[in-house]
Amino acid sequence: MTTTTLRPPKGPIERSPRRIAFSQKLSRWDIKLSPYLYISPFFILFAVVGLFPLIYTGYISLLDWDPIRHSGKFMGLDNFAWVLGQTQFWLALRNTISIFLLSAVPQLIIALAIAAVLDSNIRAKTFWRMGVLLPYIVMPVAVALIFSKLFSNDYGLINTLLSDIGLPKVGWHTDVIPSQIAIATMVNFRWTGYNALILLAGMQAIPRDLYESAAIDGAGRFRRFFSITIPQLRPTLIFVIITATIGGLQIFDEPQLFDSSSTVAGGASQQWLTLTVYLHNVGWYQNGKYGRAAAIAWLLFLLIVVIGLINLAITRRIANNDARRNR
Amino acid sequence: MSTSRRTIAAAVAGAAALALIATGCAPAASSGGDDEKITLTLGTFNNFGYSDELLAEYTALHPNITIKQNIAKTSDDAQTNLFTKLAAGSGLSDVEAVDGDWMPKVKQYSDLFVDLASDDNAGRYSDWKTAGGTADGKLIGLGTDIGPEAICYRADLLSAAGLGTTPDEVAANISGDWDAYYAAGEKYTAATGKAWFDSAGATFQGLANQYQNFYEKDDGTVIATENPDVKAAFESVLDASSTLSAHLQEWTDDWAAGMANGSFATMLCPAWMLGVIQGDSPDATDWNIANTFPDGGGNWGGSYLLVPTQGKHTEAAKEFTDWLTAPEQQISAFKNAGTFPSQVAAYDDPALTGAKNEFFNDAPIGTIFADRANAVTVTPFKGINYGAIMGAVQNGLTRVEQGQQSVDDSWTQVVADIKALG
Numbered sequence: 030m031t032t033t034t035l036r037p038p039k040g041p042i043e044r045s046p047r048r049i050a051f052s053q054k055l056s057r058w059d060i061k062l063s064p065y066l067y068i069s070p071f072f073i074l075f076a077v078v079g080l081f082p083l084i085y086t087g088y089i090s091l092l093d094w095d096p097i098r099h100s101g102k103f104m105g106l107d108n109f110a111w112v113l114g115q116t117q118f119w120l121a122l123r124n125t126i127s128i129f130l131l132s133a134v135p136q137l138i139i140a141l142a143i144a145a146v147l148d149s150n151i152r153a154k155t156f157w158r159m160g161v162l163l164p165y166i167v168m169p170v171a172v173a174l175i176f177s178k179l180f181s182n183d184y185g186l187i188n189t190l191l192s193d194i195g196l197p198k199v200g201w202h203t204d205v206i207p208s209q210i211a212i213a214t215m216v217n218f219r220w221t222g223y224n225a226l227i228l229l230a231g232m233q234a235i236p237r238d239l240y241e242s243a244a245i246d247g248a249g250r251f252r253r254f255f256s257i258t259i260p261q262l263r264p265t266l267i268f269v270i271i272t273a274t275i276g277g278l279q280i281f282d283e284p285q286l287f288d289s290s291s292t293v294a295g296g297a298s299q300q301w302l303t304l305t306v307y308l309h310n311v312g313w314y315q316n317g318k319y320g321r322a323a324a325i326a327w328l329l330f331l332l333i334v335v336i337g338l339i340n341l342a343i344t345r346r347i348a349n350n351d352a353r354r355n356r
Numbered sequence: 357m358s359t360s361r362r363t364i365a366a367a368v369a370g371a372a373a374l375a376l377i378a379t380g381c382a383p384a385a386s387s388g389g390d391d392e393k394i395t396l397t398l399g400t401f402n403n404f405g406y407s408d409e410l411l412a413e414y415t416a417l418h419p420n421i422t423i424k425q426n427i428a429k430t431s432d433d434a435q436t437n438l439f440t441k442l443a444a445g446s447g448l449s450d451v452e453a454v455d456g457d458w459m460p461k462v463k464q465y466s467d468l469f470v471d472l473a474s475d476d477n478a479g480r481y482s483d484w485k486t487a488g489g490t491a492d493g494k495l496i497g498l499g500t501d502i503g504p505e506a507i508c509y510r511a512d513l514l515s516a517a518g519l520g521t522t523p524d525e526v527a528a529n530i531s532g533d534w535d536a537y538y539a540a541g542e543k544y545t546a547a548t549g550k551a552w553f554d555s556a557g558a559t560f561q562g563l564a565n566q567y568q569n570f571y572e573k574d575d576g577t578v579i580a581t582e583n584p585d586v587k588a589a590f591e592s593v594l595d596a597s598s599t600l601s602a603h604l605q606e607w608t609d610d611w612a613a614g615m616a617n618g619s620f621a622t623m624l625c626p627a628w629m630l631g632v633i634q635g636d637s638p639d640a641t642d643w644n645i646a647n648t649f650p651d652g653g654g655n656w657g658g659s660y661l662l663v664p665t666q667g668k669h670t671e672a673a674k675e676f677t678d679w680l681t682a683p684e685q686q687i688s689a690f691k692n693a694g695t696f697p698s699q700v701a702a703y704d705d706p707a708l709t710g711a712k713n714e715f716f717n718d719a720p721i722g723t724i725f726a727d728r729a730n731a732v733t734v735t736p737f738k739g740i741n742y743g744a745i746m747g748a749v750q751n752g753l754t755r756v757e758q759g760q761q762s763v764d765d766s767w768t769q770v771v772a773d774i775k776a777l778g
Contacts, residue, residue, distance in 0.1 A: 096443035097465050115776060177609065184613035202608070203758040289430065289607050293747045297754035298761070313436045315744050315777055 083330070090323035096312075101320060108324035112311075118325070120299040121307040122332075124209065128284075128303060129277035131213035132220075137269065139217070140224035145254060147225065148232045158229070161222040172215055173286035177202075180211040202288055208301045215283040220276070224269050231265030232258060267344045274340060278333050281305040304329045394669050396676055398425045399449035401434035403631035404500065404659070405689030406680070414679060421672060430607055431455040435743070442468060448664045450673040451680075454497060456488060456658045461740045466491035470663040470670050472498050476678050484735045485698045489660045497660030498681040501695035503626030504728035505562060505654045507537075508633060511717070512642040513621040517547035523719060527648040530622075534563070534592070534650040541600040544621055551602030551620045556593045556753040558606050562624040563589045564746070565654045565736050571746070572739040578778070580745050581771045590749065590770075594756050594763050603757045612636035624649075626656040627725045630694030634715045645719040653731030658698060687711075696725045703729075741777060748773040 090108050092101035112118050147158055164172075179186045180201035188198040199207045235258065243253050259266075284306045285294050293310050295302025302310075304325065312322030400406065411423040426449055428434040435458050441447035442465060454462050462469075473495040481489075481499050489497030507530065511521045519540060520526045530540040541552030553559050564570050571580040580586055597603075602620040604611040614620060616637035623629075625645060633643060661681055663673045679685060686697040687707050694713060702708050703726060711722035752770035755761045761769070 097439070097468070116772075117776075181609045181613070183604070183610045183619075184617065185609070200758075202610075203760070288605075289609070293751065297751040297758065313439060314432075314747065 086323045086326050089320055090327050092320050094319040094323065096319045104320060108320045109328070111321055112324045112328060117299055117302065117307060118304075118328075121295070121302045121304045124205075124295075124299070124301055125278055125280070125303045128209050128212055128216075128280060128301070129274070131209055132216040132280070133270075133273045133277050135213070136217045136221050136224060137266075137273065140221050140228055140269070141259075143221065143225040144228035144232055145258065147229050158226065161225055163222065164218050165220070165223045167219070169215075169219060169282035170286060172219060173283045176211065176215045176218070176283075177287045177289070202296075203300070205300045208287070208296065212280070212283045212287060212301055216277070216280060220273070224273065227269055228262065228265055231262045235261045267340075271337065271340055274336055275333055278329070278336065279303075279305050281309070285309065304332075393420050393422075394672060395422045395424055396451065396669060396673055397449035398423055398451045398453075398676075398680075399428070399434065399437070400425060400453040401428040401431050401455070402628065403427075403635065403693040403695075404453060404628075405631060405691075405693030405695045407688075407692050410685065410688050410692070413685075414676060417679075421676070423676070431457070432743075435461075438462070442664070442666075446666055448666060450663065450667040450669055451677050452662050452664060453500070454660050454662055456660065457738055457746075458743050459488060459497060459660060460738055460742065462662070463491035463496070464740065466494055466496050468665055469494075469496040470665055470674055471495060472663060472674055472677060474674075474678060477681065480681070480683070480699050480701065482698070482700055485658070488658075497662045498677055499698040500659045500661055500681055500686065501628060501657075501689070502698045502729065503628055503655050503657035504696055504725045504732060505565075505624055505626045505649050505656050506724055506728050507622050507646045507648055508625035508629065508716075509622040509644060509646055510618055510640070510642050511644050513548070513550065513618055514544065517544040517621075519544060521644075523644055523646050523724075526644075527646040530646065531648045532650065537650040538596040538600065541596065541622075545599055550618075552600035552622060553597075554602050554604050554611060554614065554620045554623045555606060556597035556601055556757050557750045558624055559597065559601075560589060560593045560749070560753055561656055561746075562650070562654055563593065565656045566651055566734055567736060568734050569737050571742055572737060574737055576739040576741075578739075578741055578745065578774065580749070580774050586749070587767065590752070590767060591763060594753065597753075597757060601757060605754055605757075616640060624656070627690070627694045627696035627721070628657055630713060630716065630721070631692070634693075642717070643715065644717050645713075645721065645724055647724045647727055649728060649731065652733065653728050655729075655732045655735070690721075694721060694725075696729065744777050745774055748777070 089101070091104060091106070093104050093108075094101035143161060147154070147161065151157065180188075182188060182198070182200060182202045185201065188201070192198055201207045201211045239257050239261070240253055243257055248256065280303050284301045284303050287301060288294070288296065293314055295306050295310065308322050308325040308329070311325060312319050315321075398406065398411070406425060411425060415422055428437060434453065434455070438448065438452055438454065439461075471494045472489075477495075477498060480486075485499040485502065486495070489495055489499055507526075509526055511526075514526060515521045519529045530537055538552075544550075544552050567585055569579065570583065570586060572578055602614055604614040604619060615633055616639065618640070623633075625633075630645075637643070661677045663670055663677055667673055681699070683697060683699040683702040683705060686695070686699055687702055687705060689695050690697055690708065691711060697703070697708065708722045709726065711720070712718045713721045748770050751773070752766045755766045755769070756763055
């Protein structure tokens with residue numbers, strides 16, 4: 030007898046439909062969504078603490094706002110028109126930019142020098158690095174009070190020393206440039222150490238063999254500093270410059286406390302009135318014109334955005350130059 | 357039946373949670389209960405004369421209440437603080453001091469302050485002081501002090517110019533109107549080459565307080581730019597200050613140092629300035645007070661104590677304010693810092709009439725300031741824009757004093773600044 034094997038009919042093999050488990054769907058969502066969840070706390074916080082007040086201030090700037098009654102009548106762009114028509118606003122703008130330049134430029138140069146020294150092989154490194162941050166910890170109010178006493182016109186320490194040497198007394202509280210130098214000194218006192226530490230961190234990320242090979246090629250210390258350190262520090266410098274710009278355009282504590290005479294802050298002819306101090310004067314000292322103060326706040330915001338964009342354009346061009354050269 | 361370990365664990369956890377909730381739920385705090393320990397905060401500025409001893413007296417009377425005083429450096433700082441926290445809805449002290457100059461601004465928000473009228477303080481003040489603390493029929497501010505002005509002088513500096521040393525001699529030499537005051541100053545400056553008064557700004561305050569409607573009409577309309585009195589006062593003070601002023605703006609560090617160093621011989625002295633002078637020049641021994649004032653008298657300042665409704669202990673705060681502004685306590689404050697009582701009952705009190713200030717060489721401050729208070733003929737009207745207008749004018753005076761502008765240019769800018777406030 031012959032046996033015949035039965036062959037299953039040739040055709041497509043039927044399989045039961047594959048079910049994707051819920052846990053697999055979950056893990057796919059996890060991969061897609063979790064990055065956003067991890068960064069969301071910052072954005073939620075920013076929306077609550079940063080974005081909402083920004084928009085609300087814009088809303089207030091269109092009204093004649095009474096801060097205590099939380100209401101106001103619609104003014105359209107009248108508040109902005111009023112602000113732009115005030116001489117004090119333009120003086121404040123001029124002062125803000127000049128104080129910013131007087132403080133940011135020396136600050137960054139000195140911070141760079143300090144960072145370079147801290148980066149080199151000195152003894153008790155941690156002590157010096159902590160010490161450089163001490164001025165930052167002192168409250169700005171305390172600094173302002175002490176420095177404004179030092180800079181007093183007639184009986185301050187600095188003028189007394191100057192007149193002892195034989196130099197004429199400087200009108201720290203009366204003239205434009207001396208008062209702005211005094212305020213810039215206070216700002217520099219506070220922020221130089223902080224910026225120095227950030228630049229130091231950037232410097233320590235520079236690979237040491239660059240220095241070694243430069244030293245072998247015969248470059249001296251200064252040559253190494255200017256040709257290696259500064260170019261390699263570019264990203265850190267950009268960061269420091271941008272934060273210094275944003276902070277410098279909003280200086281408030283030091284000018285506000287510079288002169289405690291009971292007139293409106295900023296000097297009798299607005300010698301050292303900055304935009305934030307002007308904002309404070311208008312909002313709190315002029316019978317609560319919050320709408321106008323809000324208009325000033327928004328104008329300041331736009332100014333900072335514009336300057337930030339200029340910064341960005343310049344640094345991008347520098348970075349592009351770099352990329353082209355390195356190719 | 358044996359209970360499983362799970363059941364026991366659940367029962368213990370439940371009991372613990374219940375106990376925790378029970379301890380958390382304290383009975384609702386009774387309003388101002390006598391046993392409840394509370395701390396009342398008192399916000400003042402400059403020097404009201406409320407020393408720790410004075411405040412401790414209240415704690416002795418009410419052992420469950422401690423008083424904590426927060427002192428702002430200047431009246432303006434206190435003002436910004438008050439309005440900021442009023443807008444925020446919290447953060448104010450239980451009792452807040454308000455300067456008479458910006459009391460009109462505060463009165464716009466009278467519904468945010470407690471009505472302080474009570475039988476204890478009815479009739480305590482003269483009519484104008486009561487009116488100053490009343491808004492919309494509600495007594496929101498109990499008066500503390502008033503600021504009758506005399507002239508404080510340095511006896512050692514004046515004797516060098518032959519203007520006398522005792523209060524009576526000096527008063528005789530400088531009495532009269534403002535021109536007489538300036539003339540005495542010219543004599544002093546010619547003899548010694550030093551400054552007569554501290555600044556144009558401070559002297560201008562004395563002038564401003566002698567007019568009924570200096571900056572604003574009674575309905576609040578701003579007349580500062582058209583009022584000829586304002587321009588005349590501006591020019592006359594600057595004219596005098598070109599030779600007689602020490603150019604030391606009030607409240608600056610230089611001004612405080614100038615008091616100690618004898619940079620100026622006289623200054624306008626409202627009663628509350630005595631505490632400031634003593635604080636800024638503690639080692640000087642020659643300060644004294646002359647019982648005179650140009651054009652008779654003037655009142656500069658004077659404050660009120662208010663109780664914001666946002667506080668947590670408004671009843672206790674109201675009682676405390678009543679006590680603190682009673683004549684007896686104000687006389688204590690007067691002895692501490694020279695803040696002259698606004699309470700009419702105090703004027704008959706022998707403690708006041710016989711009071712002397714040791715720092716000012718035993719000057720009879722009770723009689724001096726009572727005389728000066730009697731010589732006040734005008735209660736200046738101060739509306740909601742008074743502070744901002746005065747700030748603009750003070751800036752104008754400072755600009756000329758510091759040599760940055762001529763008198764006319766400065767006045768033009770003052771007018772522009774005042775118009776911009778509208």
